[in-house]
Every structure is written in C-alpha cells, then in structure tokens.
Amino acid sequence: MADEIKKLKFKQNAPLQIEVVPLDSLTKVNKAHLITPHRTNFYHVFLFDNCQPTHYVDFEKIKIQPYSLLFIDKDRVHQFDQLLNYEGRILIFTEDFFSDSKFLRSSILFNDLSKQATIKLNQKSLQLFIRLCDNITEELNLPDDDTKHFILKNHLHNFLLLAEREKRKQGFGDLKKGADLDYTLLFRDLLETNFTKLKAVNDYSSQLFISEKRLGQATSKVLGKTPKEIINERILLEAKRFLVYSHLTIKEIGQDLGFEDPAYFVRYFKKNTETTPVEFREKYLSK
Numbered sequence: 001m002a003d004e005i006k007k008l009k010f011k012q013n014a015p016l017q018i019e020v021v022p023l024d025s026l027t028k029v030n031k032a033h034l035i036t037p038h039r040t041n042f043y044h045v046f047l048f049d050n051c052q053p054t055h056y057v058d059f060e061k062i063k064i065q066p067y068s069l070l071f072i073d074k075d076r077v078h079q080f081d082q083l084l085n086y087e088g089r090i091l092i093f094t095e096d097f098f099s100d101s102k103f104l105r106s107s108i109l110f111n112d113l114s115k116q117a118t119i120k121l122n123q124k125s126l127q128l129f130i131r132l133c134d135n136i137t138e139e140l141n142l143p144d145d146d147t148k149h150f151i152l153k154n155h156l157h158n159f160l161l162l163a164e165r166e167k168r169k170q171g172f173g174d175l176k177k178g179a180d181l182d183y184t185l186l187f188r189d190l191l192e193t194n195f196t197k198l199k200a201v202n203d204y205s206s207q208l209f210i211s212e213k214r215l216g217q218a219t220s221k222v223l224g225k226t227p228k229e230i231i232n233e234r235i236l237l238e239a240k241r242f243l244v245y246s247h248l249t250i251k252e253i254g255q256d257l258g259f260e261d262p263a264y265f266v267r268y269f270k271k272n273t274e275t276t277p278v279e280f281r282e283k284y285l286s287k
Contacts, residue, residue: 005077005245007039010094015144017042017094018152020133023049023086034080037245042094043110044078045159046070047129049087055080059240059284062117067126069119069163073110075192077241089133093156097149100157105185108172109163119167132159175222183208183218187227195234196258201227232272239269243281250277 010017023046027034037056046055050066057078064070072078074095080086095101104110121129136155139148175181190204198204204227205215215227223230235257242253254265269277 004248005037005039005241006033007041008033009040010042010092016140016149016152017097018092018136018156019140020089020091020137023088023090026090027080027084027086031084034084035082037077037079037241039075039077040092041074042092043074043098043104044070044072045091045109045163046072046086047089047091047133051085051087053081053083053086057117058237059244065118065120067121067123069121069129069166071109071117071163077245089130091133091136091156091159098153098156102185103160105189106175106177106181107160107164108167108175109160111175119163119170121166125166128162129159132162180218180221183210183215184222187215187219188230191231191234195231195238196256199231199235199258201231204231236269236272239265239277240280243277244284253277 011019046064046069048064048066048068048070051064052066053064055062055064055070055078057072057076062070095104098104132155136152136159139152139155142148186208187204190198190207194203201212201215205212208215212227219225219227219230225233239253239257242248242256246253248256250266251262254262257265259265259268266276269275269280273280275283
C-alpha cells in the first residue's frame with residue numbers, strides 16, 4: 001500500500017494520445033506498476049487472445065475468457081493479477097484525443113451503467129478487431145501530417161461503434177436517449193468533481209437548474225436509484241479505495257472526503273456498509 005493511489009498518465013511527449021501495445025511486451029516492461037492498484041488518465045480496451053487471467057477493477061474480480069474484449073474507464077482503480085499471463089493487445093487513448101466526451105460517458109462500453117465490462121468474441125469478430133488495431137498501429141507508424149489525427153480518431157470511433165454492436169448482439173441494450181439520461185450523466189459529471197465537497201442532492205440539482213424531484217425522476221428511470229444513493233455510493237467507493245489501497249489513517253481518509261469530524265465519518269460509513277472503516281480494511285487486507 002501507499003499513502004495515495006498511484007495515478008499513471010499517458011506519455012507526456014506523445015503528440016497523439018492513442019496507442020496499441022502487445023500485452024506480453026507491456027507485462028514484461030511494467031510489471032511492478034501493473035500488479036499494484038493504480039488509476040490512469042486514459043481509457044483501456046483489452047483485446048485478449050487465448051488466455052484466462054483475472055483482472056481486478058476496484059473490488060471486483062473479472063475472470064477473463066479467451067478471445068474477449070474488456071473496457072475500463074479512465075480513473076477506475078485496477079490492477080493486473082500476479083501471474084501476468086496476459087496475451088493479446090491493449091488499446092489506450094485519452095479523452096482529449098477522442099474529443100467526444102458525451103459519446104464516452106453514454107456508451108454501453110465504458111459506462112458502468114451497463115454492469116458488464118467484457119464482450120465475448122467469435123473468431124470472425126476477433127479477426128475484425130485485430131484488423132482495426134492493426135489499422136491504428138499502421139497509421140501511427142506513418143509520417144505525421146494534417147490528416148493523421150482525424151484518421152486515427154475515425155479508426156478508434158469505428159472500433160468503439162463495432163464493439164457496441166457486438167455488445168448489443170449479446171443482449172445489452174443501449175441507454176435510452178433523452179432528458180433523463182442527459183440529466184443523469186450531467187449529475188454524475190458534477191458528482192465526480194464535487195463529491196468531497198458537496199453531499200446534498202440540492203447542491204447538484206440547483207447547478208443543473210432543475211428540482212430535486214426532477215433529478216430523482218431521471219436517476220430512478222436510468223439507474224433505478226435516487227440521487228442520494230448515487231452520492232453515497234460514490235463517497236463510499238472512494239473511502240473503500242483509500243482503506244484498501246493506502247496507508248492513510250481513518251481520520252485522514254475522512255478529511256480527504258470532506259468529513260471534518262472523524263467520528264461522523266465512521267458513523268456514516270457504518271450506516272451505509274454495516275461495518276466500520278477499520279473492520280472493512282482488516283477484512284480486505286486479511287484476504
């Protein structure tokens with residue numbers, strides 16, 4: 001563990017923030033970073049070959065099936081398993097490169113609203129995604145010109161759209177477009193940047209210029225949860241991350257999350273998880 005969860009950033013000197021990397025090369029070069037819980041400021045798409053590792057995303061163990069895709073949103077805490085028996089490729093890119101944040105937020109690929117991060121591929125679809133990765137690699141290896149960024153973005157967009165099509169074939173429906181989804185996504189965006197400071201539903205509904213009731217209608221239809229439940233889930237997720245992945249004290253974690261009174265943070269955590277922060281930490285560290 002460390003005092004803070006390490007955050008990895010895309011190569012600062014890369015003119016185009018997109019890359020396709022063979023997984024066997026990645027695991028040989030960056031083993032120490034990969035098996036340690038970390039965040040990144042970029043998106044991950046794993047294209048697995050014939051391998052069955054276990055990948056850890058926050059507190060979920062994802063058992064990988066051979067020939068599948070795995071999507072991980074930026075800023076999620078994840079780690080590779082200790083054996084590092086990963087075969088295939090990983091496509092990484094930043095939101096700045098793709099430049100269509102609304103697509104990424106509402107996509108059934110990265111958005112945890114879909115509750116399923118992987119897509120199983122048959123041999124035909126596997127070869128399709130391999131070719132798409134090859135297209136990106138080939139374009140990256142060409143000399144720079146005024147069209148390179150646009151061509152790469154189009155290749156990436158095609159990859160994501162075709163992945164969405166594959167996911168829909170496997171029974172995952174699109175998120176229904178409309179005002180409810182728009183309000184829910186805007187609320188989640190605000191929450192992501194303000195959850196350590198703002199904890200009341202009205203703090204968010206007022207910034208969206210809608211009533212608490214209207215916001216509740218939107219999140220209930222899209223997520224089946226109230227805004228207060230969503231706020232609590234986000235705060236508790238970050239608390240659990242710090243408890244498991246850092247050496248910060250309970251008091252320090254509470255302060256980082258905006259709780260000035262350590263005793264109130266402990267009561268809040270226990271009320272929502274039925275366990276104290278110390279008990280939660282001990283449970284996970286004993287595994």
